[in-house]
Amino acid sequence: MWTIIIICIISLIAYFVTDELIPKLKDLFIKAGLYGVDLCKVSKDKIPEAIGVVSGCVFLVTNFLFIPVVFGNSLIDTRNFPHNEFAELLAGLLSICCMLLLGFADDVLDLRWRYKLLLPTVASLPLLVVYYVNFNSTTIIVPIPLRDYLGPSINIGFLYYIYMGMLAVFCTNAINILAGINGLEVGQSVVIAASIIIFDFMELRGEQYKAHTFSLHLMIPYLATTLALLKHNWYPSRVFIGDTFCYVSGMTFAVVGILGHFSKTVLLFFIPQIFNFIYSTPQLFHIIPCPRHRLPKYSAETDLVQASRTVIAKKDLHLVNGVILKTFTLLHLIERVEDEEYITINNLTIINLFLIKLGPMPEKRLTSSLLIFQIFCSCLAFIIRYPMASYFYNNI
Ligand code: UD1
Ligand code: MG
Numbered sequence: 281m282w283t284i285i286i287i288c289i290i291s292l293i294a295y296f297v298t299d300e301l302i303p304k305l306k307d308l309f310i311k312a313g314l315y316g317v318d319l320c321k322v323s324k325d326k327i328p329e330a331i332g333v334v335s336g337c338v339f340l341v342t343n344f345l346f347i348p349v350v351f352g353n354s355l356i357d358t359r360n361f362p363h364n365e366f367a368e369l370l371a372g373l374l375s376i377c378c379m380l381l382l383g384f385a386d387d388v389l390d391l392r393w394r395y396k397l398l399l400p401t402v403a404s405l406p407l408l409v410v411y412y413v414n415f416n417s418t419t420i421i422v423p424i425p426l427r428d429y430l431g432p433s434i435n436i437g438f439l440y441y442i443y444m445g446m447l448a449v450f451c452t453n454a455i456n457i458l459a460g461i462n463g464l465e466v467g468q469s470v471v472i473a474a475s476i477i478i479f480d481f482m483e484l485r486g487e488q489y490k491a492h493t494f495s496l497h498l499m500i501p502y503l504a505t506t507l508a509l510l511k512h513n514w515y516p517s518r519v520f521i522g523d524t525f526c527y528v529s530g531m532t533f534a535v536v537g538i539l540g541h542f543s544k545t546v547l548l549f550f551i552p553q554i555f556n557f558i559y560s561t562p563q564l565f566h567i568i569p570c571p572r573h574r575l576p577k578y579s580a581e582t583d584l585v586q587a588s589r590t591v592i593a594k595k596d597l598h599l600v601n602g603v604i605l606k607t608f609t610l611l612h613l614i615e616r617v618e619d620e621e622y623i624t625i626n627n628l629t630i631i632n633l634f635l636i637k638l639g640p641m642p643e644k645r646l647t648s649s650l651l652i653f654q655i656f657c658s659c660l661a662f663i664i665r666y667p668m669a670s671y672f673y674n675n676i
Pocket of ligand 2: 456459522523526
């Protein structure tokens, strides 16, 4: 408990350091050419981009400072030093550090989509290696109703490593594509991090207390630095966070999920991102045209944002995109306007879906609505994780 109190105190300092550093470094980023324009504002001021690198660096340095706190007792008598746990922490930090570097490279060089998928896979390798050495448990518990057919558990072997690698790719990109309005990327990460912390505290008395303490070591400083970033990124944004932040966040969630052995629960906190990812796939795989930006369209006259749109030429319709369009129309998931030559639909993100269902609204209200939805989904995740899961699994 003492360790956690010290971690909270150091994290509080990390919050103030990040909060102080961001305004001081803003001009340096603009001078280096790292800036963007807010597409949902009248003003075309330069806004520093990739500021996630500041909060990411403070987060990592805070973690380095924790090492003597967490491993303090073992450092006095090094014979009982917990090498396994130390390797886990280092591998986790290495993967996050890798993503910080690669995310920053992406912000500077504007990498292509295929690399965005490849980079997290490579960065998750240290994590997978330490998982192999320390646990190598690739068995999944079968839900009670299926046990008659499949037995109590199945060893899925190598596939489990593929699943974990894909988890890292998913977490990093899922946050990056639910983006484009002030405060949304950081806000959703705060809700996910807070949910994981609540879950950790609930599990601290259980058998897996060590894994949850490990998760808290990472999540508390992450939440502190992210809250400081949110203060500057909230509407109207004084800074943009860049892909650096999305990558660091996604990898941090993947690290605690994998090394804490609760990756399924982490995924439960990603319900809006999972839905947004599935909804986006036709555009991500270019089955339906995907413009460079899918963020909502701003109207200067009304100061409201409305759903942005993409155009499909009827001559480009084929079986696959035709079926997708029909299904989405049937499910009331798109707003479509047709003329003789073209079909115009909203860009496939839940941000635009909110706008077609609720109508145009101010940007700030849109971010708040999406964050309330994220909190609602976290509550749902807890209901699935606790009362419902006990019907499917015992020992939970
Ligand atoms: C992802 C999304 C893209 C979305 C963009 C917005 C996919 C496939 N890609 O691309 O649709 O438009 O994020 O971040 O879904 N910006 C704002 N206001 C904000 C945040 C960002 O106007 O609150 C604009 C700024 O011009 C900023 C730019 O978005 O410079 C950053 O975009 P970037 O993160 O590079 O886009 P991607 O991650 O490639
Ligand atoms: Mg981005």
